[in-house]
Amino acid sequence: LAALAVLAACATETPTSTELVPPPEGRGFQLDEGDFNLPAGEEGLYCMRLPVPASYGDRPLFVRQIESRLPAGTHHFFMAYNTEPVDEQVGCFPSGPYVSTAEADQHDGGGGKLMFLSGEGEYSYTLPEGYAFYLPTGAGHLVTSHHVLNTGDDEREMYGRFNVHTAPAEEIAHPINQLNCLLQDIWIAPHSESTVSGTCMAPFDLDLVVLASHAHQHLRRFEMLLEGELIYESKDWDSPDIVTLAEPRRMRAGDGLEFRCTFRNDGDQWIVFGTGDYGEMCAIMSQYAYPPERVNEVPPSLGTIIYRDGLAAELVETTDLDGPF
Template sequence: MVLALLASCGGDSSATSGGGATTVPVPVPVSVTPTTSAATFARVQTDVFTPSCATVGCHVGSAASGGLDLSAAVAYEQLIGVVPTNPNAKADGLKRVVAFKPDSSLLYHKLIFPAGHHASDYGNVMPTGTGGLTVGQVEYVRQWIAAGAPKTGTVADPILLADRTAQTALPFAPLIAPAPGAGIQLKVERFDVVPNFERELFTYRKLGNTAEMFVSRIETSMRPFSHHFLLYTMAPNTPALAVPQPNAVRDIRNPDGSMNVLNMLAMGYHVYFAGAMTPQSNYVFPAGMALRLPADAAFDLNVHYANHTTGTVPGEAYVNLYTVPASQVTRALSTLNLANNSFTLPAGQRTVIEKSFTFPAQTTIIALTSHMHARGERYQVMLVRPGQPDQMVYDNRDWEHPAMVTFATPLVLERGQGLKSVVTYNNTTAKAIGFGLTSDEEMDIIFGYYY
């Protein structure tokens, strides 16, 4: 099915790059004058949250990303001791902010630019589309948390906010390809993203496999500023006109920001295979399980980069598909694509849309994720068994970074049972909105893996 353009957060900054460690674009702090009379949290708000986070389309208002509103009136109460909506952070026992414990605070993890500083997938480093906060800003936030995260009082040195040193990241290193016979590597070649622009493109790659393959592990790596990297196959009913030309780069935006409808044609026939919304990911299927790919398989690779700086940044993405012999596969997996493409969201109100999907035969689901656009506030998936109360098995409040939830005990649905999507939208516009491909429209899709 379809996955359309997603928005991103961030502010203006300047960019430089060179060899060795990469110097990332530096956000300009709102205030760099030390003010000892201001409470530390007040400075966190004015120098960090308000200019970089509590912006339109990000962490502000009723549709705030991740259900976290960082506007001045509510930010403190939304942070301290609050369980995050990110399932991986929640499973690791993190809270948005834990007094005295920066390493147990998701906020702190989300501000550290170097990718891979924690083992789990907590989503992109924030603010998205920038080089991250300065070293001084991050240290100021860390000291505030370490001192107990008080709402009043001065507990961190405000001179830190004058430190505009950029956070640095290790040089981008392409993924090492799987050994011969162990898998296949695909990539999106390096490209430029001009200042203050979001570039999303597709390129259709043939794998060149002469026999079927079974994928047991999917590893991805992207340069900084990435929003997502997705792999799609084409639906069996795709007309020849909509099958992309191999290896051509298809931008969905023209240089003036308008949409290139012709390059979006294939999106209507996409079938989700795999994806990542973080610079690095490594998804391993449970033992004995693998995704089957037919001979002569192909993927439409989709990358989205958001550059909210004043300098050009490079984009690039790699994916390794690790394979196992058919003899090691006890369960061949398929991708789940359950879309509700017939709904209307009235103007100026909050609406809950429900859609049930019944399975004609026993189905075992090992993982689920979801997709909605910016007006989606909450995406729930319910297990529907006739004669029994519906059971919630998936809950996502972050439309930009929906987690892929792998079930320790797979969900077994018998014939006649199914899943139901329950999606809460808040249409704040003056016109009705329905299902569509662009970010001005909405979506309601359950993705997953099953056998």
């Protein structure tokens, strides 16, 4: 890992300020999902639909950088993009923006395709020059999926602030899209430590640009290996590393990207795939581009689900499929 060239991937566990200086006019916009209070001992999902500013019209957006400010009590945070228009900020659920864990899928509260993930604290990631995340139209909206958990004895004040930095199309030669792999076969016996793994196979030549991961509170270590070489490691389940590669890593068609999650179960029940006190996940949540010679070509979103520990599955195009992947 010491040999990895990291362009920009930083996080601090405790935010020093909720304030963000907005991007320059015409180069981005700021989003605020609002403030809310989380009672002691409660777990839930706060989800808002936030429109893209009308000044962007219906032309494509190219996102080069995202900054976030999220407080302690953030279990994890996903930002997704939805092509449907909304006129104003609105909660994702009939009852409003917040529901308890039992009432919603904690990983797909408002629909759309994932574009950014974050943990608590101050996060920022910036793509290499000429690269940007592609959004097909500014007429859509962004969805905040803020999974929160208060393990303390006092009520917590919660919030979410974000800067979305954009670039004009003429500055972007290499649009990027998401690449996600999810392992659903997780069984960790009580009072034990164990590693589960899966491998996702490239359907065509591609370049990995951003490496990131997702798991829950029992995680001890998340690893990615490309052709046997360790290219990513994170040991923080609630503030996973987001690694932007200064030099994208090539995957040839048929190459496998292996991922491993090591979990520790100190409880009296089995840990299984899912949410809650004994629920876990193990997923690659990364981004990729076509090789440099395919200038200005927009790649499809790619994803796959691996149903058995240790097996491999080919990534498939998910652009027109429902779900966050």
